[in-house]
Amino acid sequence: xxxxxxxxxxxxxxxxxxxxxxxxxxxxxxxxxxxxxxxxxxxxxxxxxxxxxxxxxxxxxxxxxxxxxxxxxxxxxxxxxxxxxxxxxxxxxxxxxxxxxxxxxxxxxxxxxxxxxxxxxxxxxxxxxxxxxxxxxxxxxxxxxxxxxxxxxxxxxxxxxxxxxxxxxxxxxxxxxxxxxxxxxxxxxxxxxxxxxxxxxxxxxxxxxxxxxxxxxxxxxxxxxxxxxxxxxxxxxxxxxxxxxxxxxxxxxxxxxxxxxxxxxxxxxxxxxxxxxxxxxxxxxxxxxxxxxxxxxxxxxxxxxxxxxxxxxxxxxxxxxxxxxxxxxxxxxxxxxxxxxxxxxxxxxxxxxxxxxxxxxxxxxxxxxxxxxxxxxxxxxxxxxxxxxxxxxxxxxx
Amino acid sequence: xxxxxxxxxxxxxxxxxxxxxxxxxxxxxxxxxxxxxxxxxxxxxxxxxxxxxxxxxxxxxxxxxxxxxxxxxxxxxxxxxxxxxxxxxxxxxxxxxxxxxxxxxxxxxxxxxxxxxxxxxxxxxxxxxxxxxxxxxxxxxxxxxxxxxxxxxxxxxxxxxxxxxxxxxxxxxxxxxxxxxxxxxxxxxxxxxxxxxxxxxxxxxxxxxxxxxxxxxxxxxxxxxxxxxxxxxxxxxxxxxxxxxxxxxxxxxxxxxxxxxxxxxxxxxxxxxxxxxxxxxxxxxxxxxxxxxxxxxxxxxxxxxxxxxxxxxxxxxxxxxxxxxxxxxxxxxxxxxxxxxxxxxxxxxxxxxxxxxxxxxxxxxxxxxxxxxxxxxxxxxxxxxxxxxxxxxxxxx
Numbered sequence: 001x002x003x004x005x006x007x008x009x010x011x012x013x014x015x016x017x018x019x020x021x022x023x024x025x026x027x028x029x030x031x032x033x034x035x036x037x038x039x040x041x042x043x044x045x046x047x048x049x050x051x052x053x054x055x056x057x058x059x060x061x062x063x064x065x066x067x068x069x070x071x072x073x074x075x076x077x078x079x080x081x082x083x084x085x086x087x088x089x090x091x092x093x094x095x096x097x098x099x100x101x102x103x104x105x106x107x108x109x110x111x112x113x114x115x116x117x118x119x120x121x122x123x124x125x126x127x128x129x130x131x132x133x134x135x136x137x138x139x140x141x142x143x144x145x146x147x148x149x150x151x152x153x154x155x156x157x158x159x160x161x162x163x164x165x166x167x168x169x170x171x172x173x174x175x176x177x178x179x180x181x182x183x184x185x186x187x188x189x190x191x192x193x194x195x196x197x198x199x200x201x202x203x204x205x206x207x208x209x210x211x212x213x214x215x216x217x218x219x220x221x222x223x224x225x226x227x228x229x230x231x232x233x234x235x236x237x238x239x240x241x242x243x244x245x246x247x248x249x250x251x252x253x254x255x256x257x258x259x260x261x262x263x264x265x266x267x268x269x270x271x272x273x274x275x276x277x278x279x280x281x282x283x284x285x286x287x288x289x290x291x292x293x294x295x296x297x298x299x300x301x302x303x304x305x306x307x308x309x310x311x312x313x314x315x316x317x318x319x320x321x322x323x324x325x326x327x328x329x330x331x332x333x334x335x336x337x338x339x340x341x342x343x344x345x346x347x348x349x350x351x352x353x354x355x356x357x358x359x360x361x362x363x364x365x366x367x368x369x370x371x372x373x374x375x376x377x378x379x380x381x382x383x384x385x386x387x388x389x390x391x392x393x394x395x396x397x398x
Numbered sequence: 399x400x401x402x403x404x405x406x407x408x409x410x411x412x413x414x415x416x417x418x419x420x421x422x423x424x425x426x427x428x429x430x431x432x433x434x435x436x437x438x439x440x441x442x443x444x445x446x447x448x449x450x451x452x453x454x455x456x457x458x459x460x461x462x463x464x465x466x467x468x469x470x471x472x473x474x475x476x477x478x479x480x481x482x483x484x485x486x487x488x489x490x491x492x493x494x495x496x497x498x499x500x501x502x503x504x505x506x507x508x509x510x511x512x513x514x515x516x517x518x519x520x521x522x523x524x525x526x527x528x529x530x531x532x533x534x535x536x537x538x539x540x541x542x543x544x545x546x547x548x549x550x551x552x553x554x555x556x557x558x559x560x561x562x563x564x565x566x567x568x569x570x571x572x573x574x575x576x577x578x579x580x581x582x583x584x585x586x587x588x589x590x591x592x593x594x595x596x597x598x599x600x601x602x603x604x605x606x607x608x609x610x611x612x613x614x615x616x617x618x619x620x621x622x623x624x625x626x627x628x629x630x631x632x633x634x635x636x637x638x639x640x641x642x643x644x645x646x647x648x649x650x651x652x653x654x655x656x657x658x659x660x661x662x663x664x665x666x667x668x669x670x671x672x673x674x675x676x677x678x679x680x681x682x683x684x685x686x687x688x689x690x691x692x693x694x695x696x697x698x699x700x701x702x703x704x705x706x707x708x709x710x711x712x713x714x715x716x717x718x719x720x721x722x723x724x725x726x727x728x729x730x731x732x733x734x735x736x737x738x739x740x741x742x743x744x745x746x747x748x749x750x751x752x753x754x755x756x757x758x759x760x761x762x763x764x765x766x767x768x769x770x771x772x773x774x775x776x777x778x779x780x781x782x783x784x785x786x787x788x789x790x791x792x793x794x795x
Contacts (some may be wrong), residue, residue, distance in 0.1 A: 056568035359606030362567035
């Protein structure tokens with residue numbers, strides 16, 4: 001490799017030096033050595049694992065995933081029984097992870113924006129409260145926070161029979177029971193109506209925006225769009241012979257609540273913990289983003305006669321976003337990955353279920369590989385989506 | 399230009415790295431795993447091919463060349479476990495630290511319990527010193543991986559013997575030290591007397607246990623709807639039950655008795671008179687080292703036999719001096735012509751040391767689970783076969 005002669009035309013004239021003092025060679029050799037060491041270590045680790053598995057007569061393979069799981073899962077978004085396969089149990093876990101992650105990301109973003117703006121507030125009390133929230137939440141380890149929320153708050157709530165009642169809502173150590181709609185026979189039809197409503201609303205919004213651009217004057221967009229959406233959804237609900245959703249309210253039964261939807265204390269504790277922990281970081285990111293917009297921009301917007309709200313909406317926020325989005329992506333990824341701490345409080349997420357499977361089958365290597373691959377895929381998909389969004393909000397340079 | 403050169407570098411580097419690395423392990427002491435074929439001349443007229451496992455010098459060199467105590471991974475070929483234990487001068491025992499009576503760590507950090515006593519029995523058999531043990535507290539979920547990876551020498555952690563665990567986990571059960579059955583505990587005031595009363599209930603269960611599976615089986619067979627609340631360890635499971643997160647809690651009956659003793663209000667909880675499953679509990683070792691398997695197995699049998707022969711930690715010395723029963727003499731190493739210990743790679747008086755240290759099975763049981771303890775469990779089928787129980791040691795011969 002060192003003897004490859006460089007074409008004289010491309011190499012600038014230089015003193016006749018030994019090849020090992022040539023910058024290009026040193027760079028190349030350093031890369032080669034690092035790569036060789038990394039590859040060697042990986043190879044040794046793999047060989048070590050293969051050796052010890054072989055010594056104990058354990059064969060690697062994924063066939064076991066199609067065996068019956070045998071254990072029950074406390075909460076599931078899809079139908080699941082203990083006679084289903086391990087792979088279905090894993091899917092239940094993945095969906096639980098995605099549920100808490102997606103809800104967590106939405107709520108953490110909303111709370112984070114509020115906290116970030118509050119942190120910039122001129123009101124001393126609001127400002128200090130936001131500061132306190134941020135410093136408190138981001139400086140406590142998430143695991144500690146989760147266990148605290150779970151054992152010191154949710155498990156200490158009164159028992160089901162003495163549940164705290166907030167209107168139709170019940171708080172007890174069995175979880176938070178809320179009214180919930182059970183789909184009826186007309187639900188599938190109503191689903192089409194909803195899709196149509198969303199489609200029409202998008203059409204209306206696009207039309208209104210075009211009209212605004214063509215006329216060059218601000219036109220109402222949000223309200224008419226919402227009107228179209230809710231109007232069609234409402235008419236659909238009334239037109240159908242039977243309401244598409246039968247609303248049930250929770251009632252205290254022999255053991256637990258009957259009717260409604262019961263959000264378990266494990267789910268609530270995990271969601272709450274993830275949201276407030278991540279919101280503290282997002283708050284700081286939002287504040288940094290807003291402060292990164294030069295003051296002159298705001299002054300210029302005001303000079304043009306834009307109102308305070310329009311200034312935020314048209315000048316400050318679009319520019320703040322390009323500072324906010326990249327670190328925000330990291331926070332979303334963190335939240336998704338941190339959801340694996342669910343294992344500490346008994347929420348059946350992907351990692352918890354895989355742990356159970358490892359214990360029931362002894363297939364540690366395969367399961368860890370699957371779990372790593374799944375988290376990696378979810379994270380990469382999140383990254384791809386956020387990078388796409390980042391490109392859209394990036395400052396267009398002229 | 400730079401980019402294409404980097405790409406070229408990568409292309410060259412990968413095969414070179416692979417070549418370089420395939421040569422590395424050959425020099426490393428990983429080699430003894432491969433059997434070496436040696437042709438040996440045994441008689442003038444016959445040539446016999448003998449396969450000799452792991453050349454002795456290579457195996458002996460391994461511990462001295464890699465003394466690193468940070469990685470105690472014990473190899474698992476024949477005789478390797480005992481060799482590794484002796485080289486490190488202590489036994490690493492995987493135990494429970496959360497079940498009083500079986501494996502529990504008190505506020506002073508001392509371990510005690512039925513399973514702990516079997517760790518001590520092993521240490522006595524090997525070193526004649528019950529202090530040469532390192533206890534590794536493990537959760538139900540961690541235990542098999544810890545055994546597989548060689549992090550522990552033996553797992554004595556109220557673990558149920560099942561076929562899958564005996565095979566797929568790369569480990570073997572050696573004997574049953576405690577015959578248990580799964581039970582269910584409920585608050586006294588809940589008026590629950592049978593499984594059917596639990597329809598619609600939430601039941602706390604520990605993750606990764608056979609109890610989790612049995613519960614699912616039994617409830618499905620009886621068509622009872624329930625919601626499992628699954629927790630990582632015994633503290634989490636019983637903590638949630640104590641707070642009323644669940645209407646019932648299930649685990650082995652011994653575990654229920656044991657954990658009830660540490661609930662804030664033990665008198666308000668009852669264990670239902672239903673048994674969901676057979677739960678034979680016992681020590682586990684890794685596949686691949688039959689000598690170590692035998693040592694653990696016969697140490698357990700020695701405690702059974704000692705009770706059968708009436709040998710206790712107190713009278714063992716006088717029995718050695720005066721007893722004339724041949725099997726007793728063989729067991730205790732008092733027979734001049736027979737050395738059973740040597741067959742296990744242990745000293746001749748190994749069993750006597752075990753009994754001196756922890757006593758016979760009955761003594762171990764009474765100390766941890768007897769009527770005078772907080773975790774009293776009637777002996778039931780955990781009695782000698784002569785008393786209608788299931789404990790039966792094969793002959794010491």
